Amino acid sequence: MVARAFGASSFILADAKDNEVKDAVQKISVSWGGKFDFVMELPWKQVVQEWRRKGRLVAHLTAYGENIETSDVMTRIKAAGKDLLVIVGSQKVPRAFFSPEVSDYNVAVGNQPHSEISALAVFMDRLYDGRELGSEFDDAKLRIVPQKHGKGVAKS
Amino acid sequence: MVARAFGASSFILADAKDNEVKDAVQKISVSWGGKFDFVMELPWKQVVQEWRRKGRLVAHLTAYGENIETSDVMTRIKAAGKDLLVIVGSQKVPRAFFSPEVSDYNVAVGNQPHSEISALAVFMDRLYDGRELGSEFDDAKLRIVPQKHGKGVAKS
Numbered sequence: 001m002v003a004r005a006f007g008a009s010s011f012i013l014a015d016a017k018d019n020e021v022k023d024a025v026q027k028i029s030v031s032w033g034g035k036f037d038f039v040m041e042l043p044w045k046q047v048v049q050e051w052r053r054k055g056r057l058v059a060h061l062t063a064y065g066e067n068i069e070t071s072d073v074m075t076r077i078k079a080a081g082k083d084l085l086v087i088v089g090s091q092k093v094p095r096a097f098f099s100p101e102v103s104d105y106n107v108a109v110g111n112q113p114h115s116e117i118s119a120l121a122v123f124m125d126r127l128y129d130g131r132e133l134g135s136e137f138d139d140a141k142l143r144i145v146p147q148k149h150g151k152g153v154a155k156s
Numbered sequence: 157m158v159a160r161a162f163g164a165s166s167f168i169l170a171d172a173k174d175n176e177v178k179d180a181v182q183k184i185s186v187s188w189g190g191k192f193d194f195v196m197e198l199p200w201k202q203v204v205q206e207w208r209r210k211g212r213l214v215a216h217l218t219a220y221g222e223n224i225e226t227s228d229v230m231t232r233i234k235a236a237g238k239d240l241l242v243i244v245g246s247q248k249v250p251r252a253f254f255s256p257e258v259s260d261y262n263v264a265v266g267n268q269p270h271s272e273i274s275a276l277a278v279f280m281d282r283l284y285d286g287r288e289l290g291s292e293f294d295d296a297k298l299r300i301v302p303q304k305h306g307k308g309v310a311k312s
Contacts, residue, residue, distance in 0.1 A: 067302050098305050113161065121271075121275075144220055
């Protein structure tokens with residue numbers, strides 16, 4: 001849901017299967033609009049290899065990487081201007097994720113421990129310079145009508 | 157952990173008790189440095205009333221609020237320049253959270269459903285204009301040495 005809300009076009013749950021999550025994400029997309037693919041069960045190596053073979057780039061989010069605020073890593077990623085696969089690990093990730101054979105960039109959304117999901121949100125917010133949070137989703141059945149105080153939802 | 161990593165000075169777990177979370181957060185602070193208070197079990201009404209009595213401001217993060225990107229809510233919060241209590245609900249929040257008696261601002265980190273924890277991270281990243289992710293934490297026993305490829309931790 002974070003990937004979708006922050007402007008990703010698809011999500012790959014690698015090396016795992018979770019129909020509950022898939023259903024939940026698809027339900028959200030039907031109600032709140034937009035096109036968002038959810039893929040699962042592919043081995044991560046295959047995903048990365050196919051992605052890289054097309055000349056696209058990979059960014060691995062990890063607290064051990066180059067600091068998103070104090071290094072120039074974000075500038076380099078934006079300057080490259082290519083489609084980006086963002087890898088977010090759960091628990092301990094394979095050592096290979098850090099290697100140049102897998103990740104073009106290891107990006108730290110701060111070098112303090114916090115949460116993978118927050119790292120993804122902040123990374124994408126900065127990648128798109130915040131524009132994604134103002135975008136409309138096509139074919140939405142439900143749409144929030146922002147209010148200073150209260151809750152408003154429009155149906156269409 | 158997100159509140160700490162993104163520059164908050166303390167966290168209040170209102171109307172609930174969770175010693176596991178408290179211990180985990182305190183362990184992180186001991187290892188990774190900084191001063192971070194973890195308070196729990198206080199009723200939310202009491203927390204808000206005491207905070208407001210001091211003339212301080214409250215921001216409630218909710219997808220129903222003013223959009224952080226397309227409205228001027230962030231500009232108004234920064235211009236006010238006061239200490240801020242950020243309310244992040246879990247599941248359904250009391251209707252009162254939206255009222256001006258509780259929340260000076262209802263802020264939407266995008267008007268799409270995603271996650272409370274990501275909303276908090278992005279809100280704070282924007283509140284501090286990203287500076288918090290470059291800051292050092294005092295008295296840290298462990299410190300990550302950012303690397304382009306690999307994992308590096310320094311002990312002190």
